[in-house]
Amino acid sequence: MQNHSDISTRVEQLLNKMTLEEKLGQLMQLAANDPKSLELLETYHVGSYLHVSPKVAEHLQLRAAKTRLGIPLIFGSDAIHGHCFENNTVVFPTQLAMACTWNKNLVRKMGEITAYEMRQCLLHWAFSPVLCVARDPRWGRCGETFGEDAWLCGELAAELMLGLQGDGSQEYVEPNHVLACAKHFVAYGEAIGARDAYEAGVTKRRLLETFLPPFEKLIKTHKLASLMVAYQAIDGVACSASSWLLNDICRDEWGFEGIVLTDWNNIGALHTIQNRASSYKEASKIGFESGNDVFMATPEAFEKTLELVTEGALDEGIIHRSAYRVLYRKFALGLFDQEAKLTEGWQDKLGAPDSWHYSLQASRQSLVLLKNTADLLPLDKCATNNILLVGPNADDVFAQLGDWSFGSKQALHTKDTLHKADTVNLKTALSLHCEAQALGFRYIKGADCIDSNFDEIALAREAAKSSDLIIACVGDTLDQHGEFHDRSDLTLSGKQQALLEAMKASGKTLIVVLLCSKPHAIPWVKDNADAVICAFNPGPKGGQAIKELVFGEISPEGRLPISFPYSTGQLPVYYNKYKGWHAFHSPQTEGQERYIDAPEAPLFAFGEGLSYTTIEYSELKLKNAALPHGQDLEFTVDIKNTGLRAGVEVVQVYLHDVYSSVTTPEKNLKAFERVELDASESKTILFTLPFDCLSLVNEALERVVEPGEFELMVGASSKDEDLLKVSFEVS
Numbered sequence: 231m232q233n234h235s236d237i238s239t240r241v242e243q244l245l246n247k248m249t250l251e252e253k254l255g256q257l258m259q260l261a262a263n264d265p266k267s268l269e270l271l272e273t274y275h276v277g278s279y280l281h282v283s284p285k286v287a288e289h290l291q292l293r294a295a296k297t298r299l300g301i302p303l304i305f306g307s308d309a310i311h312g313h314c315f316e317n318n319t320v321v322f323p324t325q326l327a328m329a330c331t332w333n334k335n336l337v338r339k340m341g342e343i344t345a346y347e348m349r350q351c352l353l354h355w356a357f358s359p360v361l362c363v364a365r366d367p368r369w370g371r372c373g374e375t376f377g378e379d380a381w382l383c384g385e386l387a388a389e390l391m392l393g394l395q396g397d398g399s400q401e402y403v404e405p406n407h408v409l410a411c412a413k414h415f416v417a418y419g420e421a422i423g424a425r426d427a428y429e430a431g432v433t434k435r436r437l438l439e440t441f442l443p444p445f446e447k448l449i450k451t452h453k454l455a456s457l458m459v460a461y462q463a464i465d466g467v468a469c470s471a472s473s474w475l476l477n478d479i480c481r482d483e484w485g486f487e488g489i490v491l492t493d494w495n496n497i498g499a500l501h502t503i504q505n506r507a508s509s510y511k512e513a514s515k516i517g518f519e520s521g522n523d524v525f526m527a528t529p530e531a532f533e534k535t536l537e538l539v540t541e542g543a544l545d546e547g548i549i550h551r552s553a554y555r556v557l558y559r560k561f562a563l564g565l566f567d568q569e570a571k572l573t574e575g576w577q578d579k580l581g582a583p584d585s586w587h588y589s590l591q592a593s594r595q596s597l598v599l600l601k602n603t604a605d606l607l608p609l610d611k612c613a614t615n616n617i618l619l620v621g622p623n624a625d626d627v628f629a630q631l632g633d634w635s636f637g638s639k640q641a642l643h644t645k646d647t648l649h650k651a652d653t654v655n656l657k658t659a660l661s662l663h664c665e666a667q668a669l670g671f672r673y674i675k676g677a678d679c680i681d682s683n684f685d686e687i688a689l690a691r692e693a694a695k696s697s698d699l700i701i702a703c704v705g706d707t708l709d710q711h712g713e714f715h716d717r718s719d720l721t722l723s724g725k726q727q728a729l730l731e732a733m734k735a736s737g738k739t740l741i742v743v744l745l746c747s748k749p750h751a752i753p754w755v756k757d758n759a760d761a762v763i764c765a766f767n768p769g770p771k772g773g774q775a776i777k778e779l780v781f782g783e784i785s786p787e788g789r790l791p792i793s794f795p796y797s798t799g800q801l802p803v804y805y806n807k808y809k810g811w812h813a814f815h816s817p818q819t820e821g822q823e824r825y826i827d828a829p830e831a832p833l834f835a836f837g838e839g840l841s842y843t844t845i846e847y848s849e850l851k852l853k854n855a856a857l858p859h860g861q862d863l864e865f866t867v868d869i870k871n872t873g874l875r876a877g878v879e880v881v882q883v884y885l886h887d888v889y890s891s892v893t894t895p896e897k898n899l900k901a902f903e904r905v906e907l908d909a910s911e912s913k914t915i916l917f918t919l920p921f922d923c924l925s926l927v928n929e930a931l932e933r934v935v936e937p938g939e940f941e942l943m944v945g946a947s948s949k950d951e952d953l954l955k956v957s958f959e960v961s
């Protein structure tokens with residue numbers, strides 16, 4: 231195994247032999263699905279490609295081996311929820327669905343399986359995890375995130391990173407692991423109006439308080455290998471032109487040693503979109519001087535940067551340093567020490583049954599039960615004879631798998647047949663079940679997510695007459711989310727709402743399954759459905775998991791990592807909001823901080839999710855009611871399963887700094903634990919939180935813990951009524 235100084239020596243020896251052109255080539259990452267970029271390999275000494283198929287990877291490595299120094303290429307891919315851009319690999323639920331599991335082990339496992347399958351395909355660099363915080367679901371990319379809470383995003387992203395990178399050791403990447411790339415740096419989800427990649431109006435204090443800490447955590451505690459710079463500008467400064475973010479914060483303050491990669495043509499966009507630079511040449515200078523190491527998909531920068539260095543307008547030392555970082559990772563990955571060939575039977579190593587088992591587990595645990603009137607679910611087998619299934623998403627692979635997978639086609643070598651055979655949709659799962667149980671079953675699509683003219687409502691209404699129970703699977707589909715697919719209206723699209731209303735009018739029991747990429751504004755569903763299940767792009771086995779939940783073969787374990795709005799205009803409704811005060815004077819709002827025409831609370835809150843049993847919380851006890859400065863916060867809480875079935879509880883811990891020099895959110899998640907409880911079982915859960923979880927960023931932009939009163943809240947969700955509360959003083 232190589233250590234840091236071995237690698238460093240090898241990198242320096244190689245760099246000593248390299249021309250400026252060869253070093254610069256290491257800083258170019260080009261798109262393999264563009265034939266022109268492939269031609270540039272030798273002329274531009276290209277160091278990296280993205281979106282490469284296994285065969286092309288093998289071929290390109292052979293070409294690279296024949297160049298003067300034979301430096302291997304490094305290949306990047308958007309392996310976001312599994313290595314989805316390859317056939318027969320294991321696809322997982324999307325990040326947002328994974329966040330619903332609140333299960334760190336499963337998230338780590340997803341990373342491990344993804345890395346293993348990437349390496350079989352000769353790829354080394356996963357553009358994952360996504361650390362964006364989704365605080366406005368109009369944004370198209372919510373499904374790629376771990377939800378609305380920055381702290382939770384950091385916790386889960388750290389697991390995903392460890393799964394991808396292995397133990398996080400900087401010196402050596404095990405053969406079955408890859409480099410992780412935390413993205414998008416930073417506050418990308420905060421773009422104004424939730425419009426993808428628009429300017430974000432975030433202050434430095436909010437960055438330091440909320441959006442930077444997840445990245446800091448990955449860098450400081452786990453030696454992150456790389457990060458990707460966001461597209462947008464923050465308070466007027468494009469992220470890729472922000473020396474403050476990249477040089478001062480990342481490098482100087484956090485000591486980041488990894489690679490800073492731009493997003494797609496970020497550097498070109500400094501000239502062509504953001505008008506920060508009057509030419510590609512100026513953009514390239516800004517790009518390198520601001521701290522970017524590798525430019526993704528801006529081939530124009532190669533020649534312009536050569537000119538800059540030759541003219542003395544750009545310090546060659548910057549190029550040398552960035553090339554060092556890239557070569558370091560190539561050595562750490564062992565690329566110089568192994569032959570880059572697909573191994574015998576490499577395809578058979580993909581999609582192992584064990585790995586699929588984890589994907590199914592994730593699908594199951596990602597389902598969130600949001601309503602269950604009179605314990606309708608699980609269905610009583612004896613009382614159910616004829617089931618009518620309606621809705622477009624009971625039979626839509628695109629909706630089930632989500633973005634960056636089947637059919638999303640960002641990597642052009644993928645086909646839209648990918649993963650189709652692996653996918654069990656709700657229609658198939660239910661019909662097989664009903665056949666085996668001799669139950670009546672019928673499926674009618676009824677409505678379409680996109681096509682408003684698609685209307686089979688009359689047919690569904692007719693079929694409802696001879697059914698005992700209706701399951702409606704509605705939501706959104708691939709064309710309604712993802713990059714530059716933001717929405718101004720989060721109600722159900724097409725004739726889905728009309729279909730639901732017709733089903734309700736039939737008088738039959740109605741279960742609504744929301745199979746979607748993100749929260750929707752669906753107050754009607756909450757009020758009118760007898761049961762509601764949320765299934766954020768639940769993965770290939772999602773249909774099977776939903777069927778199992780409905781029939782009680784599994785119990786619901788998921789909790790929402792993001793709030794559902796009551797209406798689109800109520801956004802944002804994330805739970806860690808600040809307190810307003812004017813509303814206290816308004817008789818129209820009954821003293822609540824709300825719009826005069828909408829309730830204050832979200833439709834479904836962060837952390838919310840039912841199970842098939844009931845859990846009681848009691849005895850929230852602090853070790854010290856007065857916490858000396860610097861000491862860990864220790865406390866216990868008792869939980870008891872008061873129902874007749876085993877269940878999983880996600881115990882959530884929130885804190886509030888009651889009096890502080892700056893305004894602070896009413897509560898912030900600081901810890902959680904997933905606990906399994908048998909029927910009637912009780913457990914005492916002990917928490918030990920580090921003292922700095924009480925910190926805030928003050929006016930002088932320093933992270934400090936201010937003495938005074940704090941409130942600790944522990945319970946089943948972020949809703950006040952679900953939380954036990956106790957106060958304490960920090961001296």
Ligand code: BGC
Pocket residue numbers: 280308357413493494640713
């Ligand atoms: C996205 C990134 C992605 C990159 C490469 C960009 O448009 O913002 O998340 O990694 O493309 O596919």
